[in-house]
Amino acid sequence: MVQFTSVHVFYLLDAATWTILLSLLAFAGGAVLGITLALARVSRLRVLQLLAAAYIQLVQGTPLLILLFLSYFGLSILGYRLHPVVAAGMSLTLYAGAFLGEIWRGCIQAVPRTQWETSDCLGLNRFQQYVYVILPQATRIAIPPTVGFMVQIVKSTSLASIIGFVELSRAGQIVNNSTFEPFFVFTCVAAIYFAMCYPLSLSSRYLERRLNVAR
Amino acid sequence: MVYQFDFSFLAQTWPAFLGGAWLTMKLTVVSIALGFMVGTLCAVLRVYAHPFVGWLVGAYVEIIRNTPLLVQIFIVYFGMASLGLKLGAETSAVMALVINVGAYTTEIVRAGIESIPRTQVEAGDCLGLSRLQVVGHVVLLPAVERVYPALTSQFVLLMLASSITSQISAEELTAVANVIQSDTYRSFEVYVVVAVVYLFLSFLYRLGFWGLGLALFARRRRLGTAL
Numbered sequence: 159m160v161q162f163t164s165v166h167v168f169y170l171l172d173a174a175t176w177t178i179l180l181s182l183l184a185f186a187g188g189a190v191l192g193i194t195l196a197l198a199r200v201s202r203l204r205v206l207q208l209l210a211a212a213y214i215q216l217v218q219g220t221p222l223l224i225l226l227f228l229s230y231f232g233l234s235i236l237g238y239r240l241h242p243v244v245a246a247g248m249s250l251t252l253y254a255g256a257f258l259g260e261i262w263r264g265c266i267q268a269v270p271r272t273q274w275e276t277s278d279c280l281g282l283n284r285f286q287q288y289v290y291v292i293l294p295q296a297t298r299i300a301i302p303p304t305v306g307f308m309v310q311i312v313k314s315t316s317l318a319s320i321i322g323f324v325e326l327s328r329a330g331q332i333v334n335n336s337t338f339e340p341f342f343v344f345t346c347v348a349a350i351y352f353a354m355c356y357p358l359s360l361s362s363r364y365l366e367r368r369l370n371v372a373r
Numbered sequence: 374m375v376y377q378f379d380f381s382f383l384a385q386t387w388p389a390f391l392g393g394a395w396l397t398m399k400l401t402v403v404s405i406a407l408g409f410m411v412g413t414l415c416a417v418l419r420v421y422a423h424p425f426v427g428w429l430v431g432a433y434v435e436i437i438r439n440t441p442l443l444v445q446i447f448i449v450y451f452g453m454a455s456l457g458l459k460l461g462a463e464t465s466a467v468m469a470l471v472i473n474v475g476a477y478t479t480e481i482v483r484a485g486i487e488s489i490p491r492t493q494v495e496a497g498d499c500l501g502l503s504r505l506q507v508v509g510h511v512v513l514l515p516a517v518e519r520v521y522p523a524l525t526s527q528f529v530l531l532m533l534a535s536s537i538t539s540q541i542s543a544e545e546l547t548a549v550a551n552v553i554q555s556d557t558y559r560s561f562e563v564y565v566v567v568a569v570v571y572l573f574l575s576f577l578y579r580l581g582f583w584g585l586g587l588a589l590f591a592r593r594r595r596l597g598t599a600l
Contacts, residue, residue, distance in 0.1 A: 218575075220533065221534065234560075313440070330444070347447075
């Protein structure tokens with residue numbers, strides 16, 4: 159049996175950078191999809207509204223794990239053999255997009271009605287209204303919940319270990335297989351996740367308090 | 374190559390899917406019920422108990438909310454076993470899910486408790502209610518009623534997250550799907566079927582919680598809104 163040493167700690171920390179990279183990938187993809195969905199949800203076209211709502215219901219009503227299996231095992235049977243990081247990035251993007259879309263729709267709708275009316279009176283068109291009036295204000299409202307959701311994304315990347323991508327959780331399993339000290343190893347893994355997520359949680363709470371004070 | 378979709382495996386395997394879905398429901402209903410109790414108790418402790426107890430509850434909530442469920446499940450299943458406490462896969466699964474949802478419930482119910490005006494508590498005191506009666510009737514019930522929508526969506530998310538327990542060989546819906554797909558090589562179709570079943574389950578849970586809300590909160594039944 160191998161002793162748990164600092165080498166293992168460095169291995170875990172190294173794997174944690176993959177967790178961070180995957181989180182960033184998922185957040186970037188999810189942000190693009192999310193803003194599209196949010197705008198579709200508040201658009202004046204009924205079809206767009208319905209499509210976006212259906213997508214969000216669909217993704218929020220199925221587990222992320224199934225999404226992951228579909229894009230990794232499912233697509234490979236269909237002939238598209240994806241690398242685990244691509245499959246994980248893709249399903250996390252689809253997942254994060256649905257949740258961010260719903261969060262940001264709320265933020266856009268939280269901008270007071272009068273702001274729309276005023277910008278109408280000033281003769282701005284729909285595009286100008288969004289860019290100069292609505293979105294800057296919605297962004298302010300959106301920052302705390304978005305930072306909060308990033309915690310969710312970081313935690314969700316742990317599922318990528320199940321399809322064999324070596325990030326923090328998978329590295330934990332590998333270390334555990336050689337040292338066989340599961341309690342200690344997984345507590346270490348949990349501590350590293352905590353070190354990544356807790357600052358995000360704290361700053362989300364801080365930003366929220368500051369936003370409410372400013373109001 | 375054009376792929377031919379083939380769902381014919383369902384003819385033979387639907388009882389297995391049904392069994393998996395049933396186990397998912399059993400695991401999650403038990404976890405939600407226990408988790409709700411744990412969470413409510415912790416929320417009350419956090420608000421009313423000695424600051425040190427409150428701090429302990431806060432630490433529990435933050436630790437659970439900032440680490441992934443998968444790692445929590447591993448610690449409960451593999452970690453506890455290595456410390457000498459051997460639990461079955463399903464017991465470990467329920468335990469991990471209860472610990473997880475308990476933390477989220479604590480935070481949600483605490484928000485509810487803090488939204489109850491002080492004057493309500495004072496009015497309860499004036500009417501000569503005991504401390505326990507005030508906390509139960511005047512604070513907790515209206516508090517839970519206010520945060521009920523947030524609670525139910527957390528519970529539905531827990532049901533979906535229970536798919537992760539397949540990783541410690543709890544034979545719930547996702548684990549069943551994994552077995553069937555390795556038998557039939559129809560992974561795409563199998564996971565589409567399972568996704569539909571989960572979708573159905575989440576609608577079922579939402580419907581169930583809506584009905585439960587109507588049954589529990591008389592005021593909501595009469596007025597149609599929370600107080």
